[in-house]
Amino acid sequence: MSVKIILFGRLADIAGDSVSVDNVADTDSLVDSLNKRYPQLATTKYVIAVDKQVVTKNTVLNKKSMVALLPPFSGG
Amino acid sequence: MKDQNLYERYHRQVILPEFGEEGQQKLLEARILVIGAGGLGCPALQYLVAAGVGTIGIVDDDVVALNNLHRQVLYSVNDIGLSKAKRAAHILQQLNPEIKIISYNQRLVTQNALTLIDDFDIIIDGTDNFSTRYMINDACVLLNKPLVYGAISQFEGQVSVFNPKPLKGGNEAVNYRDLFPDPPREGEVLNCAEAGVLGVLPGIIGTMMANETIKLITGIGEPLTGQLFTYNALNNQVYTLHLSARKETRSLIPKSKKEFLQIDYEWLCASPVQQAEIDSDIFNGMVAKGNIDVIDVRELHEMPAVNEFNHIRIPLAQLADNAALIKSDTVIAFCQSGKRSLQAANILSGIFGDRKKIYSLRGGIVEWKKLKQTV
Incomplete structure (x- = not known):
């Protein structure tokens, strides 16, 4: 199963503003897979949203899931 | 009204x-x-x-x-x-x-x-x-x-x-x-x-x-x-x-x-351990003396380019994985403003402990270049 992910801010500089990840069943395995592909993501802070809802616990994904990764911004 | x-x-x-x-x-x-x-x-x-x-x-x-x-x-x-x-x-x-x-x-x-x-x-x-x-x-x-x-x-x-x-x-x-x-x-x-x-x-x-x-x-x-x-x-x-x-x-x-x-x-919001920060004068002295590794921890595309002194480039996120590239006993990290280099110094301290002396350039390369122009 392939899941589409959109990335914001500095995360997009690291991995591009949109990536697809294959064979991931939940958000934990998605993060593992992304960290292997983009080691810099492992040391970058972000929040995960699935279908526009922020998730904080491991969340099951399906092929229609829309995942977004957003970093905090401090600028003003 | x-x-x-x-x-x-x-x-x-x-x-x-x-x-x-x-x-x-x-x-x-x-x-x-x-x-x-x-x-x-x-x-x-x-x-x-x-x-x-x-x-x-x-x-x-x-x-x-x-x-x-x-x-x-x-x-x-x-x-x-x-x-x-x-x-x-x-x-x-x-x-x-x-x-x-x-x-x-x-x-x-x-x-x-x-x-x-x-x-x-x-x-x-x-x-x-x-x-x-x-x-x-x-x-x-x-x-x-x-x-x-x-x-x-x-x-x-x-x-x-x-x-x-x-x-x-x-x-x-x-x-x-x-x-x-x-x-x-x-x-x-x-x-x-x-x-x-x-x-x-x-x-x-x-x-x-x-x-x-x-x-x-x-x-x-x-x-x-x-x-x-x-x-x-x-x-x-x-x-x-x-x-x-x-x-x-x-x-x-x-x-x-x-x-x-x-x-x-x-x-x-600050670094967990306060590392030794050095100013541009001390930095220049240490560079002139030699026997040090200077590391640019900025992302590879970041400007200004630095060609005034020898250094190696290891972006902050890859620092821990590439620590083996650092050979000298004295290490100075620098970045744009001096913030990421402070974190780099913390990461390196975690890896090398007391085996190396680790410093961060205060004010970063921007400050260093500015001072160089005024000298």
Whole structure:
């Protein structure tokens, strides 16, 4: 199963503003897979949203899931 | 609103059926505190003042600099070196002499935050650093004050409304810590000085913050409560996500004013271990002596390029994996402003312990180049 992910801010500089990840069943395995592909993501802070809802616990994904990764911004 | 002059000033919004004289009256009675009179604060202030918010407080301890003017559009070259809070109050009072503007030329710190915030109805966060943002969030939760939040980086912005009153449908109030529970450590994110920002972006985001504030005061429309709105200025993509209150968040926020005063917000967002920082003079001396490894921990594309001294390039995120490249017993890390290099020094200390002497160049390569030019 392939899941589409959109990335914001500095995360997009690291991995591009949109990536697809294959064979991931939940958000934990998605993060593992992304960290292997983009080691810099492992040391970058972000929040995960699935279908526009922020998730904080491991969340099951399906092929229609829309995942977004957003970093905090401090600028003003 | 019997005064004919006032009627004429606000006429174009008073004739809106949803707004009316009632909406105008609510604005005139409102007390709004804008923290940070910078990129976000300037446009937010201009529209709130123009709209007729009755009392506006402006908190900022900074002075106007030339590199502010591309985005902080209230100020002009004549204001350089002058207090932002005072200049903003003076300029805005000319736009609308009918309202009360109070300037606080001071830094918001735990000691004054609760008193200042408690004196206003709605708080606008236009600050430029995480320690103040977390402090404002916690104070607003503690004092039950609605907080209009906006933040920017490079070409993207975020807007939200936290702790709204009253809450619709029995939902629990959401605050910034429901989104990002803990502040990032130094180096985990770039600040504006390091990352850059398109001048018009805070204009858009700050104006949206003014709009959210006006909706909160007058009760019209649907404010961004429980939602995080994000905007990308390059492709006009908008992405809004929904937030929910989390039980764990409550444990992160101080329970009382006394507890709030004991939190060191600067420390929360700083490096865990203070590493030795060296200034440009000491740095030059050490480079001349040799037997050191100098590491540029910036991303590979970052400018300015450095060709004045030998160094190796290992971006911060790859530092831990590439520590084996560092051979000398003395190591100096540098970056753009001296922040990420401090984190690099911490990472290297964790790896090498006492086996190597590890330093960070204070002020970064930007400061170093500036001093070199003046010598």
